[in-house]
Amino acid sequence: MSEALTGPELVALVRRVFQPRPEDKALAILVDLPDLHVPDDAGWIERRAIAQAWADTLNAHRHELGLETRLVVYPNVHTNNGDLPERAWIHAGGPLPSADSLDPAASVSFAELYAGHPILIALTKFSATAPLKLAAKTHPIRAATMPGFRSDMIPALRLDYTEVNRRVNLLKELLDRAEGAAFRFGTPDGPCELFVDLRHRTGHASGGLLPAPGAAGNLPSGEAYIVPYEGERDGDPSRTAGVMPVQFGAEVVRYRLEGNKALEVVSEGPKSREEAAHLAKEPAYGNLAELGLGVLAAFGVKPIGEILLDEKLGLHLAFGRSDHFGGQVGPKDFSGPEAVIHIDRVYVPETQPDVKVLSVDLAMADGSAAPLMRDGAYTVGF
Structure with a gap:
């Protein structure tokens, strides 16, 4: 990555964008995973690395921010603004899994995810803006969508x-x-x-x-x-x-x-x-x-x-x-x-x-x- 946000910058970004409330307890960073239909690419690899780095950095500052941060993965939906799958996986740490290795028994529904994570950041290949806008009409969430995000966009966050x-x-x-x-x-x-x-x-x-x-x-x-x-x-x-x-x-x-x-x-x-x-x-x-x-x-x-x-x-x-x-x-x-x-x-x-x-x-x-x-x-x- 050519440029990165520091811990204080990330905390300031979350505070500025979402203005967390006392009742907000957790933040989810969403990433979609490549599969046989849509193979991986360099930009996607970098984006997932950014997501993992942000999750780790925000958790290191969780007492300052007042939020737990969880990395959440799901199989990509093959098109921009297509409906999200029914299930997602909260990542426990370590290397990210492949889409075909996800265990259905370890998944959560997106409704469950929204209930426990009122703040979401979607660092995905395929845009999740449409389905998250629609989800926000029925769930008390606020979501920042960042499809195609790259490190050379970081200056625009400042x-x-x-x-x-x-x-x-x-x-x-x-x-x-x-x-x-x-x-x-x-x-x-x-x-x-x-x-x-x-x-x-x-x-x-x-x-x-x-x-x-x-x-x-x-x-x-x-x-x-x-x-x-x-x-x-x-x-x-x-x-x-x-x-x-x-x-x-x-x-x-x-x-x-x-x-x-x-x-x-x-x-x-x-x-x-x-x-x-x-x-x-x-x-x-x-x-x-x-x-x-x-x-x-x-x-x-x-x-x-x-x-x-x-x-x-x-x-x-x-x-x-x-x-x-x-x-x-x-x-x-x-x-x-x-x-x-x-x-x-x-x-x-x-x-x-x-x-x-x-x-x-x-x-x-x-x-x-x-x-x-x-x-x-x-x-x-x-």
Whole structure:
């Protein structure tokens, strides 16, 4: 690991993010395990090592923190934001087991885990954000999800999250008052325009603070986000429509959206054909599930190729599952558990250099347009 948090820094992080209460007695650090279906990789190995190091360090400071920390493992679920398995294993120490060597008799249900561990940190390969958000609605937990976390993200854990939180809440308030968002993108093949319907929705603030039970969110954090209206009200279809460009390598794929769904790909190329086939096979993949507004680029944070951090830098749009954010599309809408996905596309120069965010304007309830972005930068006075 190129960088590590010290014991005092870890204690301060847990206190700042979760603000533990006297009745909180234990914290669980979750890791998912590789299997024959999804083999191990270097980043996953490092992430599990970080989880073990954090568990050991926090336990060394348990009297100072006031919490016991337990490392908890479970078999990976093969996809981002898929439902968690029914059982988990509290690790007794030593080398971590493999997924196929877990003893069912030694497991606990996730409901039992939540009952005894009101604070959770998920240092996983596959995002557990969606299932933990849903679990937080029925269990008094608060969970920080860190899918794909790497040691080079550690500087982002040291930011001034009071200021991050202030900016995120300002953006959330704008999303709350908006009824739509009009995008104009520049691409090598010409401009693309997209309108996103934000009626009947309110925004969410993910500013890196989770002090109250019933909440789950990413860490590092720093975004306001909202689920576009998906047309679930009788006689009131979604007005989301237009063309959304996404750069994959040297190719810019252009999706045509109508009724908040990507119905077809209107560009040409290998990736365009691949994405068109994916839409045909999994229509729920094309659901526009999120409009997100990250703020961390203003703090000097650069993308590193991991969505956990990169999406917090600036504008992002996501396809797929939305029920964990208050939307309508969930696992039932996909062909199977392993097909469930929520995938963010991040619009900053380093991640999509050939797609320019020329403008974003919010359509307000009174009919006015409020400028939000020009040439990739916020026009909001922070």
